[in-house]
Amino acid sequence: MAGKSGRTIQSVQKNSLKSTLLSWEGALAILFIALNIFNSIISPSYTVTNVLREMPKYLCEIFMLFPMAYILILGDIDISVGSIVCLSATMGCFVCNTGLPVGLSFLTCLAVGTLCGLLNGIILTTFTELPAMIVTLGTQIIFRGIAEITLGSGGSVSLKNTAGYNAIAGKVGIVPIVFFLVIIAAVIFTVILAKTTFGRKLYAIGSNRTAAHYAGINVQKCRLIVYTIMGLMAGLCGMFLTSALFGANTTTGQNFEMDVIAMAVFGGIATTGGKGNLIGGIISAFIIVLLRIALGQINLNSQLILVIIGALLIIAVLIPGISSSFKAKQKMKAVE
């Protein structure tokens, strides 16, 4: 029923190809293709087989991109994840080395990660005034501290029996198992974020926490869930990292939080909350991984690689502003 003035409101959405291409995800997709061409020009060994072989140790970081995206969309942050990876990998290795079934070792990784995430979540949702950056900085130090104590004076642990971990490092044809798992996780996390009420709640909280609260959303419960999932996925990352390195040491997982946050931001997810989606995040994760592989193949030194990725990141946060003002101008022309 229309109001007394007889005004109606349209409810059909126009989604043109042009607006898709103008979107950040569209730009990333084009960049992704361009990057592959670029890579195969600069590096002769940039072939499907080679890339897939080198991928696993980078891929396990991507497990953490998904929950990190959720956390950033909430308007929060978690910089303790690198330490969670270290702690869960360490514990997993020790359990494996006691001779217990490898399944228990896997479970240890996941359980330790989940507990760490849960702890972050409990602190943040109990003392809601505390900034997530500071709390997770604290737990970052604590988690790595515990791992270092466990590792003892040697500072490292190696798997005595690699058979179990070899199994998860296996391949189907030329494709590593972990690749499939990343894709499955990507689909699940993307669908939840884009299509479910839970995903919508995360955006609501990140866009306007007060309004979300007034609309009946249990803000703290959502945060607790997301931080716990973050821990679980960090544990999963620790588990697959162990399968690639056959051990753990005090520097395992170092700077992973920065890598993961960089992937998300490059993918168009704003650290201020409420903006971005996982499609962008996933494309950007693969862009960064492939770039690293190619630059590694031509033996560029790793510090230089960091400089390049850092520069890309800054460009990435600049561009969306520029493109949205461009879009506004286009629309203006349409009215005149």
Next chain:
Amino acid sequence: MAEDTILELQNITKIFPGVKALDNVHFDLRRGEIHALMGENGAGKSTFIKVITGVHAAEEGKMILEGKEVHFKGPRDASDAGIAAVYQHPTSYPELSVAENIFIGHEKMKHGLIQWKVMNDEAAELLGRLDADFGPTEEMGALSVAQQQMVEIAKALSTNAKIVILDEPTASLTQNESQKLYRIVRQLRDHGVSVIFISHRFEDMYELASRVTVLRDSQYIGTYDVDKISNADLIKAMVGREISDMYPKPEVKIGDELLRIEGMSRTGFFKDVSLDVHEGEIVGMTGLVGAGRTETMESVCGITKPDEGKVFLQGKELHIHRPADAMKEGIILLPEDRQKQGLILSWGLNRNVTLPIQEELASHGFNDNKKENELSKKYLEEVDTKAVTIFEQASSLSGGNQQKVVVAKALAQSNMKVIIMDEPTKGVDVGAKAEIYGIMGELAKKGYGIIMISSEMPEILGMCDRIYVMCNGRVTGCLDRGEATQEGILTLSMENSAKHEHAETEAHS
């Protein structure tokens, strides 16, 4: 141009992406005049004043200030030229003090240092002129909407401007505070300052303005002398049709008790509040700003935790810990601050409307966009929102239309039993106000209970079956429709604190 014209705008056209917000608008302001600017929600009033102050650049037209054509590149130029404005949705700095907010951008400096004492003293003096009940050192974020509004006005006064523009300054003020504001505005006029005043309240215009300019659908309709145009003609100029019955209060048989609140207290906010609502009843809550009306209702709905008190729904005691609990029971709150509490400004209208009910509409946790869109369209049209599509960002709507989205959002909650509307018509134009009152009447007919918190005397008197009056966190009286008068309400809302102290000593002895 007449002798005493201070500001003139000719052929102003302003285009936003997707809408023409001003189409060839004229305006002239005389020295020492109070000039009202009126029109429907989305007519372009706020945009027009932002063009004057240089916030927006107009695509076409020219502006003549004191006989010279001017081009402001930004609000800074306007304030240098002696134009001060209080915007409809002012952006303040919640972490800073009141004094810092007042003097932001023109701090009192000496040798490169901020003169805190001077600033605080001057701020205190300005606030004193406004009869404010808070000091210059209080934190901005801790103030209520109305108090923040006063700070904004103080800020405009602090610049000693020649032209002062006020965009809906009375929207969240009660009659008493409005009276204070009227006094200030008249003082300004008597000192030769020209004032442009936007409001949807007719009493504001009749109290203050000598001329009124009406905009409708982005177009200039006309400028009239206030004492030469009848109210009906003015409404017709504004909304393009006649409104026969402003307060369509239906005769409804009052049914059983729905919601009862007993002895609700929260330290520092309200004390021992008890009230009840029955089926089909419209209950008003009024009082001065800061009387604790909003805070009480927020505690009832689980937004904040009360220290003590009981809530009963249909005779059954409820234990509400968070907003979702209240909603599940059918107690719906329409919050006071549309931008902070009511809307997600960066979202489309559709998602805003369906946010509280997305779970009901979803199947197996997956959002049902089609259902959501249909429903939001239905309710947005029901409250007569002016928008092109339901996907438009809430931030691009005019203030009054944003308010309508908040109303639509509350109405869309189908399990409603009691609806608590906190200033539901704040900033809404006459036409849409009548529409919202109509909807309230319909809800009452269907047997819902309605609590309306309002600072606007006419709607309280026009729509309510019973009226609770609060003062200093306490209910000071409850008046029936038959016995309620403007004076009666005012006396109750200002009851001097002596009586409370008396009551307290009694309780202690």
